[in-house]
Amino acid sequence: MPEGLIIKGVGGLYQIESKEGIFNCKIRGIFRKKGITPLPGDFVEFTIINEKLGEGWIEEIKERKNFFIRPPVANVNMMAIVISVKNPAPDFLLADKLIISAQRNDIEPVIIINKIDLSDKESLSTIEEVYRGTGFTVIPMSKVTMEGYEELYREITNKRTVFAGQSGVGKSTILNNVINSYVMETGDVSSKIQRGRHTTRHVQLLPLKCGGYVADTPGFSLYSLDGIEHDELKWMYPEFDNLNGQCRFNGCNHITEPGCCVKDAVSKVEISKIRYNCYNKLYEELKEQYDKRYK
Numbered sequence: 001m002p003e004g005l006i007i008k009g010v011g012g013l014y015q016i017e018s019k020e021g022i023f024n025c026k027i028r029g030i031f032r033k034k035g036i037t038p039l040p041g042d043f044v045e046f047t048i049i050n051e052k053l054g055e056g057w058i059e060e061i062k063e064r065k066n067f068f069i070r071p072p073v074a075n076v077n078m079m080a081i082v083i084s085v086k087n088p089a090p091d092f093l094l095a096d097k098l099i100i101s102a103q104r105n106d107i108e109p110v111i112i113i114n115k116i117d118l119s120d121k122e123s124l125s126t127i128e129e130v131y132r133g134t135g136f137t138v139i140p141m142s143k144v145t146m147e148g149y150e151e152l153y154r155e156i157t158n159k160r161t162v163f164a165g166q167s168g169v170g171k172s173t174i175l176n177n178v179i180n181s182y183v184m185e186t187g188d189v190s191s192k193i194q195r196g197r198h199t200t201r202h203v204q205l206l207p208l209k210c211g212g213y214v215a216d217t218p219g220f221s222l223y224s225l226d227g228i229e230h231d232e233l234k235w236m237y238p239e240f241d242n243l244n245g246q247c248r249f250n251g252c253n254h255i256t257e258p259g260c261c262v263k264d265a266v267s268k269v270e271i272s273k274i275r276y277n278c279y280n281k282l283y284e285e286l287k288e289q290y291d292k293r294y295k
């Protein structure tokens, strides 16, 4: 049976990219009965009804590595987390939530510091400093100087990437520039018209020239950290992980425990105070949820 990737779904019709070409497929009723809705990013098996018209049926949805409901997309393996140097000022807490969500879903985070044309070198390096210990890729970018675009393109090549971050940081601007420079022309032209209206709530995977896809979404933000326990949070901070086992107490959560090497590293400015403060806030949030659950 032919296999393919759903690149968009509108009104019960799913566009599938496959070795056999592009097909518009419906889904068998059995999926609806089971409450399964195919998502862009799903790998599927399908049967061809009409080769010429490119029509078919989705017969099977392969197991997902991850999926999101808002925006609806599956099997993401790269999340470009966008903050801007100013207008708006960086929301480090939201960035951490997104980074954690990415890590939990086995998605590689890449951090974009956008609008660097609006900042001096010093403010930029202060922000870069926050993520220095994480090991994540950080890309300073600007639509004015076009800095960072080549590097971003290298990072997202052969990946399925979503863009996430606070409103106004420049996600649509970056995505549009990426689409203009790096998305294959042979794609669906109607997608470009839709994009202009900025009203689409549908996700579309756009094929990159050198392989991979970017997801054109109405924006991806996240306000909760469902399903993570307070005492697991520390594993989501790679710069703490490096000091693993060096605290006085086994299982130290790096909050109020004495002899904590993480707090030590923060006071020596070896770990970013901003990251540590975000950790503290999120830890408190999760601890509160935990305490409520077990009261």
Ligand SMILES: Nc1nc2c(ncn2[C@@H]2O[C@H](COP(=O)(O)OP(=O)(O)O)[C@@H](O)[C@H]2O)c(=O)[nH]1
Residues within 6 Å of the ligand: 114, 115, 116, 117, 118, 141, 142, 143, 144, 165, 166, 167, 168, 169, 170, 171, 172, 173, 174
């Ligand atoms: N100075 C400057 N402005 C930018 C840059 N990128 C985006 N903007 C502006 O920031 C505003 C919000 O951008 P938009 O892409 O809509 O942000 P989104 O809400 O994250 O999708 C727009 O007025 C953009 O022109 C940049 O690199 N430098």
Ligand SMILES: [Mg+2]
Residues within 6 Å of the ligand: 171, 172, 173, 218, 219
């Ligand atoms: Mg936008």
Ligand SMILES: [Zn+2]
Residues within 6 Å of the ligand: 247, 252, 253, 254, 255, 257, 259, 260, 261, 262, 263
């Ligand atoms: Zn500790």
